[in-house]
Amino acid sequence: MALAIGIILGCCALGAGICMGIGAIGPGIGEGSAVAKACEAIGRQPESKGSVTSTMIMGCAIAETTGIYSLVVAILLIFVAPNIFVNILKSAM
Template sequence: MNYIEIVSIIGAVIAVSFGAIFPAYSEGRAIAAAMEAIARQPEAAGTLSRTLFVGLAMIETMAIYCLVIALLLLYANPFVG
């Protein structure tokens, strides 16, 4: 196993781990804020949860980008022949 493969595996691990930590944290904050808002105004729950879902999808896209980069490094690495 040559040098580039080892470095790309480490790179994939770093991409996935940081791409999991920060979206998880920010999704937690978004859900907490939405729950607080729903607890205050239960009649707005429909609008809030729809906006929450769209927002969560936006945040999750960042994690998915990291995953795609990691998979590219592992399976479609342009530097490995």
């Protein structure tokens, strides 16, 4: 029983780590390229700085969505899932 609970807790922690690690790659690359392009645009046309910046922040926040999904899943795996899984295990025993 102790071994089973240990395996559940370890797998939840491992899953949360992998989820957050892989899920952060996409938004990181996406936001980085968006900011790079915005910097290019501001360098070419300094007078359009205001509108470019606001559009960029908006786009960044939308590109962040998938990262946020993985964050929510990781939080659920760490704080919510272990209790549920252990309860299922105990009721099955």
